[in-house]
Amino acid sequence: MDPGKEEEEKEGKMDFPHGVLSQLEQLESLARGRAVAQERREQLQERREFLKNQIWELRQRRERLRERIRQAELGNLGIPSDPDPREVLEWRIRNCRDLLQMFQLTGISGKLSKHGISFSLHTSFEGSLLDSFHVELQEFREFREFRVRRHSVPPFIPLERLSQEFLPKDPREFLGILFQHLNAFVARRHQLQKFQKEFSECIQGIPSQNSLCNLLSFHYRIPGGNSGKFPEFREFRARLLYRDPLRSLPSDVSVSSHAGAAVPEHSELLRSLPLPRAFREIRAREMQEAAPGVG
Incomplete structure (x- = not known):
């Protein structure tokens, strides 16, 4: 065998210790997970727009009903200028x-x-x-x-x-x-x-909040794989701002990793779902993405 070709084959094996098919399967799994996440974000956006339209229509209907009630009350009062105290x-x-x-x-x-x-x-x-x-x-x-x-x-x-x-x-x-x-x-x-x-085991420190609970910030971490005997963790910082005092979901959410990079997937879930439900989804997705690399 040609020594040059034999050397190239050895280098190729060193670059792909788990084999080309294994690498392709991991890339395919990652792409599929991102596609599912994108589809879910689009569904959430459509659902949000639908609910906004429903809320607007219900508010318009409520205002019309209130106006009818006011007119009916004014028409049914019938109180004369000098009414009987008992009637009043x-x-x-x-x-x-x-x-x-x-x-x-x-x-x-x-x-x-x-x-x-x-x-x-x-x-x-x-x-x-x-x-x-x-x-x-x-x-x-x-x-x-x-x-x-x-x-x-x-x-x-x-x-x-x-x-x-x-x-x-x-x-x-x-x-x-x-x-x-x-x-x-x-x-x-x-x-x-x-x-x-x-999720006390995932929260680092004590979350910071104000009296009205419309401004919240906290640090959290999620297992991201294993390194030797100890599990590795991915750390994040989240800040939730509730601009509308009549809503229970935040209007502005920012999430960044420990390195300072924005994490829009986490932000979108925290903005569109109640906090415990959003965090369950975040943890499940992060652990699912980390699963192919474990072991």
Whole structure:
């Protein structure tokens, strides 16, 4: 055999210790995984656009219904310029009862109190009942409006601004928006608590958060293979910003590796899924990609 050819064959074997077919199979597996991830991102984007359109249509329908209710109330009041005090009292009681009945199935319950109406706002997330908050509204007859008498709303929820903006003209809208603020806050906090409990072995240090839980940053690591007797880990840094106080999912997400490179796949999952569910998906994908190189 020609010594030159024999030397070339040896070099080729050194370059591909596992064989050409093995290398091709790994590349094919990697390409297939990326294709699946791309397809899932496109599906999530389509789903997001669909839900945005649905939300817009439902909000438009809600506004039309509210306008009909306002017109019906104005048409049914029929209060003369010099009304009978008893008739006015009966109308006020009837109006309060209608207000209570409207929120019966929305997570808001209420009852007549000595000074007005006492509401309980029951928050939940993904079928789990969470915290309850209480607001008592007092009616001021001389101003013909309700005002907040006492409450258990956390100080970082903009209750004062919401009451000034919505309560005088529409108590229903005030309670609805306040409930959305509270439910989103509790949902964000619940996600973080569940994330810390379920993935404590992956989180490095203590996640940094503010009182409203609308800014969150943390470090995490995921097994990426084996080196000798000890497993190797890939380390990441994540920062989640919730710009919309009425949402439980973040609007801005940035994830970078330990070397500082951006990781858009992780960012997209954290932006589109609740935190514990997103991290399960991230960990599963990272371990799946690392699997062909193990051993």
